[in-house]
Amino acid sequence: MNRLKRAFKSFFLLIKDNFSFGVKADIEGGMDPKANPKSDIDNKIPNQESNENELLKEEAITSPAKTAVKNYFRNPLGVVGLVVFLILLSVIFIGSRLLNFNANYTQGAMKNIGPGAGYMDFNKNLEKEGVKEISTGITFSAAVSEEGKLYVWGKSISDKVREIPDEIKEKIKDKKVEHVAAGDRHIIISTEDGEFYGWGNSAFGQDKIDLKNKSLIEKEGIKKLGAGVQYSVVLTNENNLVIWGSTLNTRLNVIPEDIKGKVVDFDAKGTNVMAILKDGSIRLLGVAGAEIDRNMPKELKDGSVKVKKVAITQKSAAALTEDGKLYTWGPKRDKLSEEFLPEFKAPIKDVIAGETHMSALDENGNIYSWGVDNYGETKIPETDQKFEKIFGSYFNNYAVDKEGKITTWGLNGFRFGTDDQGRDLFTRLIYGGQMTMFISFVSVLIQVVIGIIIGMISGYAGGRVDNVLMRFTEIISSFPFYPLIITLSALLPVNISQNTRIMLIMVLLGILGWTSIARLVRGQILAEREKDYIMAARALGVTNSSILVKHILPNVLSLVIVQATLGFASNLLVEAGLSFLGFGVQEPQPSWGNMMTAAQSTDVIKEYWWRWIIPALAVFSSALSVNLIGDALRDAIDPRANER
Numbered sequence: 001m002n003r004l005k006r007a008f009k010s011f012f013l014l015i016k017d018n019f020s021f022g023v024k025a026d027i028e029g030g031m032d033p034k035a036n037p038k039s040d041i042d043n044k045i046p047n048q049e050s051n052e053n054e055l056l057k058e059e060a061i062t063s064p065a066k067t068a069v070k071n072y073f074r075n076p077l078g079v080v081g082l083v084v085f086l087i088l089l090s091v092i093f094i095g096s097r098l099l100n101f102n103a104n105y106t107q108g109a110m111k112n113i114g115p116g117a118g119y120m121d122f123n124k125n126l127e128k129e130g131v132k133e134i135s136t137g138i139t140f141s142a143a144v145s146e147e148g149k150l151y152v153w154g155k156s157i158s159d160k161v162r163e164i165p166d167e168i169k170e171k172i173k174d175k176k177v178e179h180v181a182a183g184d185r186h187i188i189i190s191t192e193d194g195e196f197y198g199w200g201n202s203a204f205g206q207d208k209i210d211l212k213n214k215s216l217i218e219k220e221g222i223k224k225l226g227a228g229v230q231y232s233v234v235l236t237n238e239n240n241l242v243i244w245g246s247t248l249n250t251r252l253n254v255i256p257e258d259i260k261g262k263v264v265d266f267d268a269k270g271t272n273v274m275a276i277l278k279d280g281s282i283r284l285l286g287v288a289g290a291e292i293d294r295n296m297p298k299e300l301k302d303g304s305v306k307v308k309k310v311a312i313t314q315k316s317a318a319a320l321t322e323d324g325k326l327y328t329w330g331p332k333r334d335k336l337s338e339e340f341l342p343e344f345k346a347p348i349k350d351v352i353a354g355e356t357h358m359s360a361l362d363e364n365g366n367i368y369s370w371g372v373d374n375y376g377e378t379k380i381p382e383t384d385q386k387f388e389k390i391f392g393s394y395f396n397n398y399a400v401d402k403e404g405k406i407t408t409w410g411l412n413g414f415r416f417g418t419d420d421q422g423r424d425l426f427t428r429l430i431y432g433g434q435m436t437m438f439i440s441f442v443s444v445l446i447q448v449v450i451g452i453i454i455g456m457i458s459g460y461a462g463g464r465v466d467n468v469l470m471r472f473t474e475i476i477s478s479f480p481f482y483p484l485i486i487t488l489s490a491l492l493p494v495n496i497s498q499n500t501r502i503m504l505i506m507v508l509l510g511i512l513g514w515t516s517i518a519r520l521v522r523g524q525i526l527a528e529r530e531k532d533y534i535m536a537a538r539a540l541g542v543t544n545s546s547i548l549v550k551h552i553l554p555n556v557l558s559l560v561i562v563q564a565t566l567g568f569a570s571n572l573l574v575e576a577g578l579s580f581l582g583f584g585v586q587e588p589q590p591s592w593g594n595m596m597t598a599a600q601s602t603d604v605i606k607e608y609w610w611r612w613i614i615p616a617l618a619v620f621s622s623a624l625s626v627n628l629i630g631d632a633l634r635d636a637i638d639p640r641a642n643e644r
Contacts, residue, residue, distance in 0.1 A: 077632065080625075100374075107423070115414060119139055120141070120398075122398075133391070136182055140161055152187065171195070175193060205244070210253075223237045262279075263276070272292065276308070276310055307319045311353035316334045324348050328341060334356065349362055352392045359380075377395045414426065435590065435591045448567075451514040452521055455521025455524075458470055458525075459526045460529055509574060534552070572623050579594040580593045
């Protein structure tokens with residue numbers, strides 16, 4: 001068709017040139033008999049040759065590969081699919097190199113937090129007014145400035161803790177706030193006139209003063225506030241501790257008689273409270289911190305050394321003595337005990353503890369952080385600043401320098417939120433995508449190998465061999481795919497390892513999905529085997545295996561690639577479906593399929609949309625992009641596409 005078009009074009013140009021020449025001669029020469037036709041024709045020849053050269057350039061032969069690529073990029077949907085798929089691959093495989101991942105990590109305090117960022121984006125007015133106190137909750141922080149103003153920032157969760165209630169705003173607008181404390185999901189404050197206010201989670205009344213201790217707090221005044229997991233703490237000016245809220249199992253509200261009136265400071269974290277007594281000894285309250293109490297150095301218990309500051313996590317603790325020596329203890333898995341301490345350049349001035357880390361400030365203004373790093377809470381920004389104060393809890397740190405500038409590090413948000421185990425959905429999406437892509441790729445590779453072998457043998461051999469292999473192919477394709485693979489997956493031993501399960505899934509997908517490729521290859525082989533070049537190869541004595549591998553296979557490989565591309569998308573959806581139903585990749589190892597399992601709960605669908613919509617979008621975009629690539633490849637390889 002293209003050659004016919006070019007022939008018409010050449011003929012048209014020739015007629016056009018002759019017509020122009022005749023008109024020009026009539027106009028200029030008036031059919032002058034002295035005119036020399038030969039010279040006019042000679043003048044035309046160079047123009048004709050240039051036209052012929054252009055035609056020859058158009059006739060230039062292009063390789064099939066270049067033609068296919070050219071045709072592919074003419075397809076806008078194919079280009080979009082390729083771009084989307086390359087972006088997904090880049091994010092998945094480059095992201096997995098940059099992000100730390102522990103499949104077994106869970107964090108109960110962080111469960112079901114919606115997508116968001118800016119957990120440490122404090123109000124800049126706080127720096128201008130000076131920092132008096134900063135207290136940190138799970139996803140939010142609260143601070144009191146030297147001028148007595150209250151600031152709250154971060155992300156609200158279900159209890160809207162970031163939004164100060166209007167009635168509290170009205171009551172404190174003409175008062176100075178003295179103290180602030182943030183629990184896991186609530187905030188409490190006290191003002192200069194001794195009034196107490198709280199908001200956020202109030203499941204155990206932790207946002208209001210316990211009625212039986214209200215008179216004691218009003219009588220003795222408030223010296224310090226503290227808060228933990230759904231409980232609140234007040235240290236009075238008369239050195240008495242008052243604890244209320246969720247204390248039934250921990251018995252934190254039971255204050256021993258021998259420490260009443262003797263508590264000078266404390267730290268509250270998780271379900272633990274550790275008190276410093278007047279004699280410099282320390283005491284752990286409640287029953288939840290038995291491991292901390294058991295491993296506590298003896299000299300800290302009996303007051304042989306004088307402690308001025310304590311910091312605790314759920315299983316570990318630190319105590320700072322008056323001479324600047326820091327004691328730390330706890331299980332090795334926490335990486336907080338003395339053997340994990342950094343090298344201090346000067347005596348320690350202050351120490352704080354988060355959920356899985358600790359930070360310390362020395363007398364020269366240097367900051368140190370150590371422990372388990374989950375969200376960057378031990379990665380101190382490189383700076384030459386010298387700091388005066390340090391605050392923090394859970395997964396965030398705040399350091400204030402001599403000029404009042406605040407430096408922060410730690411958790412600044414979850415891009416895609418968290419799941420019911422408190423795990424970062426973005427990290428799991430990256431590693432889950434890696435797993436889903438890997439299973440899809442290996443299974444389609446198995447399908448291609450089996451399909452090519454059976455299809456080539458069947459198509460080339462023909463006769464009885466072809467009949468037997470095609471009947472076998474029909475038997476395999478007639479199996480009900482999902483019921484069969486679910487049944488086979490369910491029959492796997494309960495204690496089977498994750499790697500073995502994944503390998504078996506890939507093999508099952510490969511063994512049950514090769515039939516369409518085999519039929520395609522067989523059909524192409526039947527068409528190719530009777531062509532002249534195959535007959536010539538046979539006449540030259542080329543073996544059948546060489547004919548199949550070296551001559552026929554290259555001619556059908558392009559179609560196999562197209563089919564494999566479409567099969568990859570199909571396997572991706574199958575893996576996601578199996579894992580969603582609980583027969584594929586098992587928790588805690590993520591895959592896009594088992595991440596969508598949460599959608600089986602109506603509460604998740606209504607309240608925690610990010611837990612199922614985001615993985616579903618990942619599966620959808622991947623499958624769609626691969627299908628677009630496959631369709632574009634099919635059109636590009638089709639010889640009829642070259643005529644467009």
